[in-house]
Amino acid sequence: xxxxxxxxxxxxxxxxxxxxxxxxxxxxxxxxxxxxxxxxxxxxxxxxxxxxxxxxxxxxxxxxxxxxxxxxxxxxxxxxxxxxxxxxxxxxxxxxxxxxxxxxxxxxxxxxxxxxxxxxxxxxxxxxxxxxxxxxxxxxxxxxxxxxxxxxxxxxxxxxxxxxxxxxxxxxxxxxxxxxxxxxxxxxxxxxxxxxxxxxxxxxxxxxxxxxxxxxxxxxxxxxxxxxxxxxxxxxxxxxxxxxxxxxxxxxxxxxxxxxxxxxxxxxxxxxxxxxxxxxxxxxxxxxxxxxxxxxxxxxxxxxxxxxxxxxxxxxxxxxxxxxxxxxxxxxxxxxxxxxxxxxxxxxxxxxxxxxxxxxxxxxxxxxxxxxxxxxxxxxxxxxxxxxxxxxxxxxxxxxxxxxxxxxxxxxxxxxxxxxxxxxxxxxxxxxxxxxxxxxxxxxxxxxxxxxxxxxxxxxxxxxxxxxxxxxxxxxxxxxxxxxxxxxxxxxxxxxxxxxxxxxxxxxxxxxxxxxxxxxxxxxxxxxxxxxxx
Amino acid sequence: xxxxxxxxxxxxxxxxxxxxxxxxxxxxxxxxxxxxxxxxxxxxxxxxxxxxxxxxxxxxxxxxxxxxxxxxxxxxxxxxxxxxxxxxxxxxxxxxxxxxxxxxxxxxxxxxxxxxxxxxxxxxxxxxxxxxxxxxxxxxxxxxxxxxxxxxxxxxxxxxxxxxxxxxxxxxxxxxxxxxxxxxxxxxxxxxxxxxxxxxxxxxxxxxxxxxxxxxxxxxxxxxxxxxxxxxxxxxxxxxxxxxxxxxxxxxxxxxxxxxxxxxxxxxxxxxxxxxxxxxxxxxxxxxxxxxxxxxxxxxxxxxxxxxxxxxxxxxxxxxxxxxxxxxxxxxxxxxxxxxx
Numbered sequence: 001x002x003x004x005x006x007x008x009x010x011x012x013x014x015x016x017x018x019x020x021x022x023x024x025x026x027x028x029x030x031x032x033x034x035x036x037x038x039x040x041x042x043x044x045x046x047x048x049x050x051x052x053x054x055x056x057x058x059x060x061x062x063x064x065x066x067x068x069x070x071x072x073x074x075x076x077x078x079x080x081x082x083x084x085x086x087x088x089x090x091x092x093x094x095x096x097x098x099x100x101x102x103x104x105x106x107x108x109x110x111x112x113x114x115x116x117x118x119x120x121x122x123x124x125x126x127x128x129x130x131x132x133x134x135x136x137x138x139x140x141x142x143x144x145x146x147x148x149x150x151x152x153x154x155x156x157x158x159x160x161x162x163x164x165x166x167x168x169x170x171x172x173x174x175x176x177x178x179x180x181x182x183x184x185x186x187x188x189x190x191x192x193x194x195x196x197x198x199x200x201x202x203x204x205x206x207x208x209x210x211x212x213x214x215x216x217x218x219x220x221x222x223x224x225x226x227x228x229x230x231x232x233x234x235x236x237x238x239x240x241x242x243x244x245x246x247x248x249x250x251x252x253x254x255x256x257x258x259x260x261x262x263x264x265x266x267x268x269x270x271x272x273x274x275x276x277x278x279x280x281x282x283x284x285x286x287x288x289x290x291x292x293x294x295x296x297x298x299x300x301x302x303x304x305x306x307x308x309x310x311x312x313x314x315x316x317x318x319x320x321x322x323x324x325x326x327x328x329x330x331x332x333x334x335x336x337x338x339x340x341x342x343x344x345x346x347x348x349x350x351x352x353x354x355x356x357x358x359x360x361x362x363x364x365x366x367x368x369x370x371x372x373x374x375x376x377x378x379x380x381x382x383x384x385x386x387x388x389x390x391x392x393x394x395x396x397x398x399x400x401x402x403x404x405x406x407x408x409x410x411x412x413x414x415x416x417x418x419x420x421x422x423x424x425x426x427x428x429x430x431x432x433x434x435x436x437x438x439x440x441x442x443x444x445x446x447x448x449x450x451x452x453x454x455x456x457x458x459x460x461x462x463x464x465x466x467x468x469x470x471x472x473x474x475x476x477x478x479x480x481x482x483x484x485x486x487x488x489x490x491x492x493x494x495x496x497x498x499x500x501x502x503x504x505x506x507x508x509x510x511x512x513x514x515x516x517x518x519x520x521x522x523x524x525x526x527x528x529x530x531x532x533x534x
Numbered sequence: 535x536x537x538x539x540x541x542x543x544x545x546x547x548x549x550x551x552x553x554x555x556x557x558x559x560x561x562x563x564x565x566x567x568x569x570x571x572x573x574x575x576x577x578x579x580x581x582x583x584x585x586x587x588x589x590x591x592x593x594x595x596x597x598x599x600x601x602x603x604x605x606x607x608x609x610x611x612x613x614x615x616x617x618x619x620x621x622x623x624x625x626x627x628x629x630x631x632x633x634x635x636x637x638x639x640x641x642x643x644x645x646x647x648x649x650x651x652x653x654x655x656x657x658x659x660x661x662x663x664x665x666x667x668x669x670x671x672x673x674x675x676x677x678x679x680x681x682x683x684x685x686x687x688x689x690x691x692x693x694x695x696x697x698x699x700x701x702x703x704x705x706x707x708x709x710x711x712x713x714x715x716x717x718x719x720x721x722x723x724x725x726x727x728x729x730x731x732x733x734x735x736x737x738x739x740x741x742x743x744x745x746x747x748x749x750x751x752x753x754x755x756x757x758x759x760x761x762x763x764x765x766x767x768x769x770x771x772x773x774x775x776x777x778x779x780x781x782x783x784x785x786x787x788x789x790x791x792x793x794x795x796x797x798x799x800x801x802x803x804x805x806x807x808x809x810x811x812x813x814x815x816x817x818x819x820x821x822x823x824x825x826x827x828x829x830x831x832x833x834x835x836x837x838x839x840x841x842x843x844x845x846x847x848x849x850x851x852x853x854x855x856x857x858x859x860x861x862x863x864x865x866x867x868x869x870x871x872x873x874x875x
Contacts, residue, residue: 065670430789430795
């Protein structure tokens with residue numbers, strides 16, 4: 001645990017990519033293989049489930065410190081991190097007998113995981129003993145493991161690069177082997193470290209038939225499309241607003257993985273059923289979309305389906321889904337990601353028809369200018385714009401600029417007034433950075449959007465200071481402020497909503513501009529927003 | 535006896551303001567930090583030990599002084615200064631009026647500091663306390679531990695031929711670090727120009743500190759590669775930093791106790807070294823004064839007032855002031871360094 005805590009601190013103490021990779025690679029080389037496996041598990045955002053209820057950790061902290069609940073809540077709103085608050089306030093409690101320094105694996109397998117089958121009293125005794133027996137740094141890391149919110153500002157790609165460096169492999173191979181579900185162990189670490197079994201990195205290296213490939217992602221197009229050269233060299237598709245997913249047909253079974261590497265097969269039984277008609281050894285990349293009467297339904301409809309565990313049959317009727325196929329990554333059991341897109345596309349056209357699993361059609365407008373015209377239909381069609389893919393492109397890993405671009409429609413905009421503010425989370429916990437904005441309706445400001453992003457650090461500081469001087473009321477961490485500051489907000493979509501007081505819900509709101517030039521009275525109205533709903 | 539006014543805390547019976555932020559006739563000053571010592575008042579009174587640094591801040595002011603502990607008659611009240619342990623010459627102000635004793639703490643800390651006299655608990659009926667770090671997450675490690683961390687960080691950077699830039703407050707923190715490093719520094723220490731004059735004032739006061747040189751215009755790159763450089767936060771991100779390529783940067787402040795704050799500003803290292811009282815010290819200090827009423831100023835004042843009232847049964851209230859304490863450091867870094875020039 002000490003070694004893993006040292007790694008955590010080393011990663012936390014530098015903003016240099018090279019220093020982070022060096023620290024990670026050193027750990028992977030030097031730590032016991034099982035520890036390296038568990039570290040990989042946590043550092044790639046995986047978590048242990050159903051350990052100790054967070055509320056119980058909170059209660060025990062209260063018992064130990066004798067601090068009232070409201071005071072601990074104040075601490076939380078100032079530090080913004082549950083695990084950290086507990087680690088810090090326990091400094092006010094006398095330490096107990098020091099815990100021995102066990103390996104990360106011993107901690108996870110012999111101490112933490114057994115909590116799953118321990119009753120609350122037993123859990124309490126264990127956790128309190130650990131808390132008071134560990135130095136602050138290790139106590140903090142332990143809390144991170146217990147709460148499952150293990151984030152240390154290391155992207156998965158860095159972990160992959162460091163692993164590849166430590167075991168003398170290629171990042172693409174390591175990336176493929178880290179996909180999907182796996183159980184950390186010394187054996188698993190040996191498997192990912194084994195040499196590639198073919199010259200082409202890919203599924204021949206898969207450890208498990210359910211394992212998806214790393215997704216390839218498009219980058220936002222910032223230049224004019226003409227800069228991409230000849231239109232004929234590009235495949236253009238609509239950018240559907242659903243869940244990017246990979247559909248796997250192997251070993252007589254079907255798996256559907258979301259881009260967040262969640263297994264969502266049983267959320268969408270009709271897709272799973274349709275996929276059984278695919279030949280074994282097929283992997284498709286596409287988008288799950290709520291689709292009715294020949295057009296996409298709003299993203300919120302799809303959210304209903306994801307959230308629903310029971311009565312799936314009923315919601316399958318009200319919110320039918322399709323799987324729009326973009327690409328084929330594996331054909332007859334062979335990894336074909338290195339073939340050019342045009343060849344993969346040909347395979348695809350042969351494979352899928354127009355049922356639940358269907359081809360994402362090419363948009364055929366012959367020139368960039370024609371395309372720009374067609375793009376204006378995006379909102380009408382319920383899509384977010386275009387995806388542009390170079391026809392000779394291979395299927396890469398992650399977000400690499402150059403071959404795939406997303407050319408999105410310009411966002412909707414609205415001028416709204418700042419009405420509430422509260423502290424952010426994590427690194428923004430000391431600043432008031434979570435804002436609620438309102439628009440005018442019948443002489444009052446009605447909240448329509450919450451936004452967190454879009455301001456520079458200097459603007460955040462300035463606004464934070466302004467909010468502190470212009471707070472009208474406080475309700476816990478939330479401050480109601482003088483309705484003075486106007487911001488231009490951008491958002492991607494707008495839909496009617498019964499869950500919001502305003503009757504509307506906007507998607508991906510963010511701040512585009514601080515309109516210091518605009519008085520609050522001239523901000524937009526709810527009616528003008530409602531008119532944007534199609 | 536003391537009321538809030540638009541200019542600051544006012545003692546009517548004594549005819550003076552404490553640390554006023556607008557010009558007044560008579561200002562009694564707890565210490566020379568920018569948010570407590572504002573220019574423009576007709577006359578200033580401070581602890582004798584603080585005269586030198588206050589003059590550095592307010593060169594044209596009319597300043598009178600009194601040694602710690604000496605009683606002065608002002609109007610209808612007796613006034614005396616008592617060490618606050620915050621920075622050189624910092625003082626609590628004790629005011630007695632017909633047997634009723636008030637103490638205004640200004641900023642204070644209880645951790646030992648080689649550059650100033652230690653905080654002296656003063657019995658009183660009403661205690662006006664700061665609350666910069668009045669939450670239980672703020673509990674300081676010993677100074678020795680933090681200085682060890684700074685030392686280890688500096689040594690590690692030196693091994694990589696990398697300068698260590700430590701941002702800290704111009705008045706108090708910089709000199710405290712130099713004093714802690716006295717006899718321990720095993721490399722060269724440099725000071726940003728904005729810190730030079732104040733540090734000289736400390737040396738003139740006879741305080742033993744590690745020797746340090748001033749960073750000059752022509753100094754850059756190799757010359758500074760292995761050194762520890764102390765600089766005000768306002769220098770961060772400016773052209774001045776270009777002379778320190780590949781530097782590792784740290785910030786010495788109680789604010790660094792919270793990981794999110796350090797990460798938001800992307801400091802490589804945060805060193806939790808504060809000139810303010812931590813949570814346990816605030817509570818023990820309030821208890822030592824024996825005060826039955828506690829008025830809380832800047833910082834987490836609501837939390838401290840509520841906690842003292844609920845758990846200690848004290849009469850409490852909050853006072854609205856323009857003081858910022860360390861919490862203002864991040865946002866007021868710019869004004870801080872310009873007033874120190």
